[in-house]
Amino acid sequence: MAGPLPMMTVSVQEADFDVAQLQEALRSGAQQEGAVAAFTGYVRRSNEQRQVESMELEHYPGMTENSIAEILQQAAARWPVLAASVVHRVGKLGPGERIVWVGVSSSHREAAFSACEFIMDYLKTRAPFWKKELGPDGGHWVSAREHDTSRAARWQGGSAQ
């Protein structure tokens, strides 16, 4: 991709985050910047008919950060991304709490929307995080969903843009 390298940041953290602050920090200041698309993921209060009292998120330190950085680079290779950022929480989270935030800045909305969705789809299938839901019936490791795999797969072959 021609032009300056996009700003990319990855943070894996226990602490909550401020969406407004993250979105402002993402602004690249580039003259051609015209769009920021962002996604926030939350802990569901119930999942597959199970009540969720809390959730524990485990990850593979090192590999997690590297795999997300690689996903951001892949997004920047496909779309004219000016800046992209991922924040993902780990540890114990309560129902309704924020889990993940993805933001992408670009010159136009198409690239911002597409890159943001691509990053989430790849993050869900490639970044080494594991969710365990804790409820009245004890702990339950969340199963990987075929739906997530097929969503990520549709970006392959270049026809999904």
Added chain:
Amino acid sequence: MLKVLFFARIKEQLDCGALELEWQDAVADLDGLQEQLCAAHGDQWREVLGQDNMIRAVNQTVVDGNRALRDGDEVAFFPPVTGG
């Protein structure tokens, strides 16, 4: 020396998060390492590590199929990921 890591459900099922193995010819590839772990720890490990959807990574990169290992490598076994 090989560093071996287990995550999430696999870690719980094995009751083991990490171990270190002396380097030897028997662990010179992923399949050899897995066989060595099963031989040392018994049927339960064989069942857990033999699960269909097991993911194996070498030096923090996911590997499809078998792959040669080198002294000092970090190997990880984990279930399909569920973040986001």
